[in-house]
């Protein structure tokens with residue numbers, strides 16, 4: 001079953017001169033449980049595409065569909081819910097809140113539903129255990145290593161069981177051994193959760209751990 005389809009997406013940014021055309025007709029499709037790495041030179045539009053996949057940014061033209069939903073046809077409230085419930089993001093910088101513990105950070109996406117329940121806390125603890133942080137629940141980000149912070153960010157991205165997990169240079173700030181372990185963890189979790197995983201990276205090693213690899217060149221997506 002095709003879960004994610006992207007059809008002829010373009011993205012232009014307005015500039016004082018002529019519009020900057022970053023994506024020029026990008027199409028792809030992913031089935032349930034599939035993973036995709038997007039590689040390409042700096043400035044080629046990888047992050048732009050990822051932001052469109054996660055409905056953080058609108059395409060200039062073209063269609064995106066996740067399951068049966070076209071996120072860009074939703075009103076603002078439903079779009080915000082779509083993003084929150086169906087998409088998990090992992091960024092190069094962990095984006096954890098510095099004043100909160102690892103456990104509290106993982107609970108943050110659940111706060112939209114009100115005060116965390118004991119089941120929420122159990123789930124967050126389970127996920128932190130799964131990413132290897134069972135002994136670090138009360139540590140704040142400053143009290144975690146870089147790799148541990150990224151593990152906590154991955155647990156946070158998964159806490160609402162998203163259909164689509166998006167990662168933008170998730171290992172960009174890590175040494176190669178730590179990067180390898182984070183890459184493996186992402187793929188393992190994606191298989192366990194049967195989610196879709198799209199990773200933007202400059203790392204060939206990380207790209208190779210994904211089932212599909214594509215390259216952005218001149219605004220188009222090519223087989224790598």
Ligand SMILES: Nc1ncnc2c1ncn2[C@@H]1O[C@H](COP(=O)(O)OP(=O)(O)OP(=O)(O)O)[C@@H](O)[C@H]1O
Nearest residue numbers: 013014020022040041042043044045046047048049
């Ligand atoms: N909001 C914006 N307004 C105008 N131009 C933008 C905007 N966001 C990105 N761009 C431009 O679009 C192009 C693609 O940017 P993007 O961040 O998608 O590239 P990237 O492939 O992810 O690069 P990198 O590998 O360096 O992170 C760049 O030339 C960038 O300057």
